[in-house]
């Protein structure tokens with residue numbers, strides 16, 4: 001319990017948390033069940049290349065999303081690369097900048113040009129009204145990102161893609177357990193990509209998944225993620241190796257089993273943060289539209305420096321000093337990172353204003369409600385003592 005500014009770890013006080021509290025502590029589920037699955041794989045001698053656990057994981061993800069196909073991959077970034085390759089994208093691909101660098105890097109790595117579009121301040125997702133003016137005769141693709149599991153403007157983007165004959169993908173890295181209305185994310189556009197990185201709501205250690213309802217595209221993506229092998233062990237084209245291993249799938253199945261409990265814990269933490277932080281001067285909890293389901297993996301507060309008296313980054317520094325590893329998902333955003341800011345500088349005022357304010361707080365089943373209360377109390381304490389903290393930092 002801090003009673004004076006001297007108690008803040010940034011100014012020499014004892015850390016509020018002995019063990020680091022992180023945003024993305026993996027949700028690994030029932031360890032005994034994981035070991036059991038691993039034993040089966042080890043006993044069978046089948047460790048990768050479309051083994052039974054990967055097949056089961058793919059079927060479970062397809063079932064979970066209601067989509068026809070899932071091709072599991074070794075991470076989400078390479079899933080995006082495989083999708084772009086399989087769709088034959090060339091030239092320019094329009095996407096938001098308020099995302100993780102991987103959305104753009106995957107395209108840039110293939111020699112494509114990411115073209116960044118500004119966002120809708122209500123959600124932080126791409127603003128469909130600004131997409132069309134970015135379309136040129138070199139544009140072949142459009143990528144919507146379901147930021148923090150909120151559906152991008154799916155219907156509007158579908159209309160634009162159809163009108164201009166663009167391939168529409170969704171980066172659903174944050175999308176497991178989330179929906180657009182009653183329909184789970186995963187079945188929209190040409191295909192969607194999930195990430196199963198350690199810090200995601202469902203983890204396979206590292207991993208990703210391409211989900212689609214398009215039979216031909218699914219086949220092509222499957223070939224592409226496996227060197228370009230066709231059915232007869234003759235390569236059809238130069239693919240890559242993006243396959244998921246059996247150990248990863250064992251983790252994925254176990255983590256997926258735990259998904260309802262993970263979401264319930266996340267939701268409780270989200271409500272608690274909102275109750276404790278909303279209403280503090282200059283702080284606003286980012287609200288998720290109740291029309292859609294969300295996994296509440298991202299507890300985002302938006303900091304208005306002028307009203308709050310502290311910048312987002314000062315609050316971040318204070319939290320980190322006290323062993324709370326809050327994150328700035330996503331700031332700086334992608335157009336501010338290399339190589340984009342040098343190669344193709346753009347002005348995205350809504351993105352800049354939005355990303356400058358975001359602060360993501362720890363959650364997950366391993367975080368206790370007492371810890372959420374303590375983190376919130378730390379933030380409230382800092383804001384209450386903003387003038388003195390500013391003076392110390394001047």
Ligand code: T4K
Pocket residue numbers: 022023024025026075076077078099100102103145171173174194195196197198199207208325327329
């Ligand atoms: N598109 C979007 C919109 C994405 O957000 C991402 C990934 C991708 C595409 C690409 O998907 P992948 O290729 O990654 O499958 C993390 C993750 O590495 C990244 O997967 C994720 N987005 C992004 C939002 O967050 P960083 O740079 O914040 O650092 P990292 O990996 O160190 O993890 C963050 C925190 O999670 C750590 O502070 C501690 C905790 N953590 C992390 C790991 C790896 C753990 O507690 N245990 C762990 O094992 O990127």
